Amino acid sequence: MAMHKLMLLVMSTSICMFLQYLCPLEAAPEDYLVTNLPGFKGTFPSKHYSGYVKLDGNPPKNLFYYFVASERSPARDPVVLWLNGGPGCSSFDGFVYEHGPFNFEAAKHKGGLPVLHLNPYSWSKVASIIYLDSPVGVGFSYSANTTYYVTGDLQTAAETHLFLLKWFEQFPEFTSNPFYIAGESYAGIYIPTLASDVIKGIKNGAKPVINFKGYMVGNGVCDPGFDGNALVPFAHGMGLISANMFKEAEVLCKGNYHNSINNKCQKILYKIDRVLDELNRYDILEPCFHHVGLNDVANENTTGLPQSFKELGQTEKPLAVRKRMFGRSWPFRAPVEDGIIPLWPQLMRKITVPCMDDVQATIWLNDDAVRKAIHASPESGNWSLCVDLRYTHDAGSMLSYHKNLTSSGYRVLIYSGDHDMCVPFTGTQAWTQSLGYKIVDEWRPWKSNRQIAGFIQEYANDFTFLTVKGAGHTVPEYKPRESLHFFSRWIEGLRI
Template identity: 80%
Template sequence: MAMQKSMLMSVLSVCMFLQLYPLQAAPQLSLVNNLPGFNGTFPSKHYSGYVTLKGNPAKNLFYYFVVSERNPTTDPVVLWLNGGPGCSSFDGFVYEHGPFNFEAAKQQGGLPVLHLNPYSWSKVANMIYLDSPVGVGLSYSPNTSYYVNSDLKTASETHHFLLKWFEQFPEFSANPFYISGESYAGIYIPTLASNVVKGIKTGVKPIINFKGYIVGNGVCDLEFDGNALIPFAHGMGLISDNMFKEAEVLCKGIYHNSVSIDCRKTLYKIDSILEELNRYDILEPCFHSGEIEDEKNKSLIPQSFKQLGKTERPLGVRKRMFGRAWPFYAPVEDGIIPSWPQLMRKVPVPCLDDVQATIWLNNDAVREAIHVNPESGEWSMCVDIKYTHDAGSMISYHKNLTSSGYRALIYSGDHDMCVPFTGTQAWTESLGYKTVDEWRFWKSNGQVAGFLQEYANNLTFLTIKGAGHTVPEYKPRESLDFFSRWLQGQPI
């Protein structure tokens, strides 16, 4: 009898454990042991795979998790989201601050060659790269009618992803948790953070140890973003004093939706002057329609890219600056947002080339190594999904989060013409917080790397000198510096 009772208690203990941690086998099944294109030893453990959200049929959200190279048990867990909407967070993984970079012009066995990124954010944090919403990147559902998304729906589903992810990786639940991203993630991040905070307040399990968020060159508000471009272009010497004064007088400071015909004529003139610039980094070259530069590798280039053309000089790894940023020279307005593929069918789009990532992530061996389900279909940097902006301005979200004690770092590459720093600087100032650290420079590697202003309620606005829309791509060392210092609570 005693033996039977003991066995019963053991069975009950196992059942209770499975209820608490039903997917404990998942991390080991998700372990990435090698990556085709990379010859070497991983500096930390990598995991990738799917978190399934219940439904009929289910939604499968793909993540790639890089364990911190420093101290995984205490270093923060940071979620990274690329924007679009509709663009894959593998952009951040392979082109910005992930553990690997592509080696310029190198291939091995038909695959791009990878090397370790000395400025990976996984040097100081446990990094989760998530393809969101469903239908983006490697995230999928058997029911493609689910590929109809919105701000509020995406925030809710990403929150559910996080809850299930922490169930699978409970050893990280006590670590400080931050949400980060860029571009249209300026909408994803505050809306998701608000859902996480609501979950914490209502006792949703597992409890997420949420501490704050980081937004890079992120859209925020129709008025501030919409009126940022003209002052930016003038300040950068891209338009003349006379053009700027003319626009000021005719548009009365309202540039994004003026009803004045004379104002619109002036803006059209300015647009025609700026149209040949790379609007994602005005310092970088932009290539236009014509022949692909690398004839030798032409057979490897997806058909959709073959109408894109040459640069003035080769950019070693990729020549694109377009593909995951919203707005396209305009602020985000309420309602349905045209996807990048839709925009590309209607207007000539410069500066697009994600050939190496496309080759690599559609290789069968790579997909097997990172546990991609074949049902996800072919990977593209950005996909044609139906998406509605229904969360409005992010000003109130930022106000609520920062006044509730959550830290916020808002950073801008100062040569981005897509989401100019002028608008971001203005809306952070508009929150009305007291300045606690007056505008000053900050340094990286002994050199001035940008400028910052710190406000009460742990709000920091920071610029990165000479960087474009995707800051860690242009300034990797500087990005790791401000990222690591901010996470550790050190002065930047």
């Protein structure tokens, strides 16, 4: 009888290893299992969990996550923590608009929910992904004590590290999986600071032990000097400003566009800024939503516009419908300076937020049935993509963080959409080169679907810089196929 039971156990285990996602995760909190999502008809290709991890406090801090188990082999595939930027923006930005398991189609009738389809380029094809709303106060993360919403880089890193330790306690079957941290934009600050805390925790014997292997940052801020000096060369290289403007800026600013050295330098930088102002700063190739005045309408050809757009008082021009609705993930423009950072809600009081919208995510995530399905607490209030925190950049430049992390044996991929004007690749390319590592694979094209998808340069210490051709600030949103290609190759340690 005992032998019979043992044989059944072995057979059951073998079947589960073969049919990974059909078997329940051994210790996963079943109360957090997501069994359906309004707007989606069909079977999930893997297990989904969502809920809260409570951090100590009186009252506690409640950090919300949505976990998508790998569609391939959750027992073996890497676990990746995804962080969107802001600071103060929800990681549902990545879930809805970038590399989550679904693509979102606008509702076919007014007041309806978006229609969800399986995303063929979801990163969960090859890895398990944790989408975390961080810091507390962002997205569905909340506390009854709103003074906790005053935070900064170092506190956010410490609390996210605590989240990870508690999360792996909830999901102990994943502690042996390779673990990576990934994100974009202001996550260029979140990620190195968090990675440093994770490594310190490992050295200090924190339990459970996190099997940390490395991190990847997309279009991320890093250093005020490099980021601040990136825009002018980028604009010139992309043909957005004239050669004369560029030469004048070079002479008057002496190559220092970050801290203008005199009034003449400031004047030419202001002139350049005015030229670039109406471009979509997140992708210079994309159209941009603008408010227009009477002079604008009078001075352009309005043939083909509906009559209402030619009448007095009309302030908005229509844009073509896009299959993917673009979100926001950066307050305004790099660089980021030390001190309190103005966030989206504060900026919106002074400027018109250009080019982007988050309509589909806002409709879907504020629907009562959706919130119930994903176990979002009513106490978290209305979901919005970016919230009004009092956030201080107190970690300084990330150059020393990257240097310490890469010299300690951790793998790093820094990638840039090459048409992003918010955090231009020119600055990222410059700071990655400034680390001084030996080039082990010189600048070359990389391909996806037999087409050149960008360019790559690999350095010693498993440190890689990669561009994505034609992509903007949120790379997987613009180039989903290519993004899955480089993500899956890199995370498996294969040549891209």
